[in-house]
Amino acid sequence: MKHSFDFLVLGSGAAGLSYALQVSEFGSVAIITKKQKAESNTNYAQGGIAAVVDQYDSFEKHIEDTLDAGAGLCKLDSVELIVKEGPVAVGKLLEFGARFTKDDGELHLGKEGGHSHNRIVHAADMTGKEIERVLLKEIAKRPNIHIYEHHYALELITQHHLGKRVTRYDNDTQCFGAYVLNTKSNQVETFLAKVTLLATGGAGQVYRHTTNPEIATGDGIAMAYRAKARVANMEFVQFHPTSLFLPEANSFLISEAVRGHGGILRNHKGEAFMAKYDERKDLAPRDIVARAIDDQIKKSGEDFVYLDVTHLPEHDVIEHFPNIYKTCLKYGLDITKNMIPVVPAAHYLCGGVVTDLDGRTSISALFACGEVACTGVHGANRLASNSLLEAIVFANKAAASAAKMVQSISLNTEIPDWDDSGTTDTKEWIEVSHNKKELQQIMSDYVGIVRSNLRLERAFRRTFLLYEEVESYYQRNKVSVPLCQLRNMISVAYMIIRSAQMRKESRGLHYNVDYPKLNSAELHDTII
Ligand code: FAD
Numbered sequence: 325m326k327h328s329f330d331f332l333v334l335g336s337g338a339a340g341l342s343y344a345l346q347v348s349e350f351g352s353v354a355i356i357t358k359k360q361k362a363e364s365n366t367n368y369a370q371g372g373i374a375a376v377v378d379q380y381d382s383f384e385k386h387i388e389d390t391l392d393a394g395a396g397l398c399k400l401d402s403v404e405l406i407v408k409e410g411p412v413a414v415g416k417l418l419e420f421g422a423r424f425t426k427d428d429g430e431l432h433l434g435k436e437g438g439h440s441h442n443r444i445v446h447a448a449d450m451t452g453k454e455i456e457r458v459l460l461k462e463i464a465k466r467p468n469i470h471i472y473e474h475h476y477a478l479e480l481i482t483q484h485h486l487g488k489r490v491t492r493y494d495n496d497t498q499c500f501g502a503y504v505l506n507t508k509s510n511q512v513e514t515f516l517a518k519v520t521l522l523a524t525g526g527a528g529q530v531y532r533h534t535t536n537p538e539i540a541t542g543d544g545i546a547m548a549y550r551a552k553a554r555v556a557n558m559e560f561v562q563f564h565p566t567s568l569f570l571p572e573a574n575s576f577l578i579s580e581a582v583r584g585h586g587g588i589l590r591n592h593k594g595e596a597f598m599a600k601y602d603e604r605k606d607l608a609p610r611d612i613v614a615r616a617i618d619d620q621i622k623k624s625g626e627d628f629v630y631l632d633v634t635h636l637p638e639h640d641v642i643e644h645f646p647n648i649y650k651t652c653l654k655y656g657l658d659i660t661k662n663m664i665p666v667v668p669a670a671h672y673l674c675g676g677v678v679t680d681l682d683g684r685t686s687i688s689a690l691f692a693c694g695e696v697a698c699t700g701v702h703g704a705n706r707l708a709s710n711s712l713l714e715a716i717v718f719a720n721k722a723a724a725s726a727a728k729m730v731q732s733i734s735l736n737t738e739i740p741d742w743d744d745s746g747t748t749d750t751k752e753w754i755e756v757s758h759n760k761k762e763l764q765q766i767m768s769d770y771v772g773i774v775r776s777n778l779r780l781e782r783a784f785r786r787t788f789l790l791y792e793e794v795e796s797y798y799q800r801n802k803v804s805v806p807l808c809q810l811r812n813m814i815s816v817a818y819m820i821i822r823s824a825q826m827r828k829e830s831r832g833l834h835y836n837v838d839y840p841k842l843n844s845a846e847l848h849d850t851i852i
């Protein structure tokens with residue numbers, strides 16, 4: 325089946341939905357999303373969206389905090405863009421009816437690690453859900469936006485699918501849309517579009533412990549890489565310091581806003597240890613806190629540390645963190661009375677598909693924004709609550725640029741249907757699920773918070789074996805979501821490992837014991 329649209333949007337998180345709303349003024353829009361429309365990293369965002377809305381705060385301070393976290397690799401113009409557009413982005417969400425937490429009629433502003441001022445706009449501890457709700461409500465009002473739920477994007481379509489050889493050095497590669505698996509009918513459909521947006525989010529699932537939901541398998545980055553787009557800074561994987569350490573809790577996030585509200589990290593002796601590592605203590609940037617916890621765990625031989633809010637008034641904890649309180653209670657833990665066992669977990673990918681200030685990738689008619697993109701905002705480490713902001717602001721910029729571009733592009737109708745001749749439907753799921761677990765274990769053991777040349781080399785060798793096995797399986801079998809996700813996760817793991825090997829220093833989120841210091845010669849992006 326062939327579909328034709330002016331704009332094709334892959335992903336229905338904050339980035340994809342914000343962009344779709346804007347471009348719908350200029351043509352027909354298809355949104356492809358692999359599960360239900362709200363299922364995304366966005367939907368689980370807790371702490372909030374950073375923006376300068378307090379009269380005593382300033383753009384300069386937010387910019388400085390972002391650059392400081394980014395450890396020398398942020399692009400100033402990208403940072404300035406998101407910071408200056410922050411109040412407008414929040415204003416628009418309020419206009420759409422977002423119910424952000426207020427205090428005496430004013431927005432309540434939370435604090436998170438690395439921020440010198442209270443500037444986190446939030447909806448209690450469920451900010452992402454509120455953002456998804458209002459964006460989807462607005463989308464529903466636009467009849468020319470069609471949402472395709474349970475549709476899985478397999479490949480971006482370029483000249484390669486017209487039989488031409490495409491290399492990473494060509495500058496005339498163009499995107500004509502995507503091949504998409506309808507997971508209900510099991511048919512591969514062709515979505516042709518004048519302009520395509522990648523908004524497929526991050527890749528936390530590459531690791532064994534992650535705060536990310538199951539959709540976060542790095543599909544967009546892997547697809548763009550195969551289509552020969554430029555990808556950068558994949559070594560910078562952010563581990564959130566505090567995910568709930570209970571076997572059944574699936575790395576549920578305990579928001580950094582909890583520390584911003586007075587929560588204290590303690591070791592098993594009850595000591596508040598963060599002062600030993602940084603003068604900002606519990607509110608130091610995430611890389612520092614995550615490494616400090618890792619150090620405490622290694623020194624003590626325990627599996628976790630504690631986050632303590634028992635000294636805070638009970639009603640205050642319940643009012644500000646209702647979802648965290650309720651979820652922990654479900655697991656038998658009353659956080660107002662007992663300390664919370666926490667460990668770091670993979671949370672956010674700072675690297676991704678390289679874009680310019682308008683969200684344009686190195687492939688013509690292909691835009692990217694949100695977590696899939698590398699816009700230069702985050703550098704070597706993302707400042708807390710800057711990602712929702714980045715997703716929305718860059719979506720707006722990409723939309724403005726795509727709206728202009730669409731007028732000069734005509735649909736390419738010569739694209740052939742998906743060709744799966746020579747493949748069979750063997751459904752040997754055990755191979756897929758076993759290899760997925762193995763990959764996640766390799767990444768967690770060897771490419772985590774603290775790395776070394778030896779561990780990276782081991783990870784590379786083992787991942788390469790998985791790559792060979794899965795690639796051969798892929799060539800012989802009909803496509804399925806688990807198989808394609810695994811294939812994409814292996815690509816993303818490869819990019820993380822190779823990028824980590826290329827960086828001969830420790831900077832931001834990338835820490836290698838063999839190069840423990842900053843090296844000014846490495847002050848550049850890692851391009852794959
Ligand atoms: P997502 O919201 O992840 O959306 C990606 C979309 O793409 C999904 O709809 C997914 O189904 C779809 N998709 C993916 N692959 C395919 C495919 N192959 N085919 C079809 N569809 C596909 N950031 C903050 O700024 N503040 C916070 O408080 C905050 N809290 C967080 C808490 C948690 C638990 C997590 C996991 C993240 C948090 N983040 C936070 C990070 C932030 O939520 C994300 O970076 C941001 O929401 C990403 O938005 P996005 O639109 O780029 O991607």
Ligand code: SIN
Pocket residue numbers: 369370371372578579580581672707708709710711
């Ligand atoms: C959190 O609430 O701690 C997550 C914030 C973020 O990832 O930006």
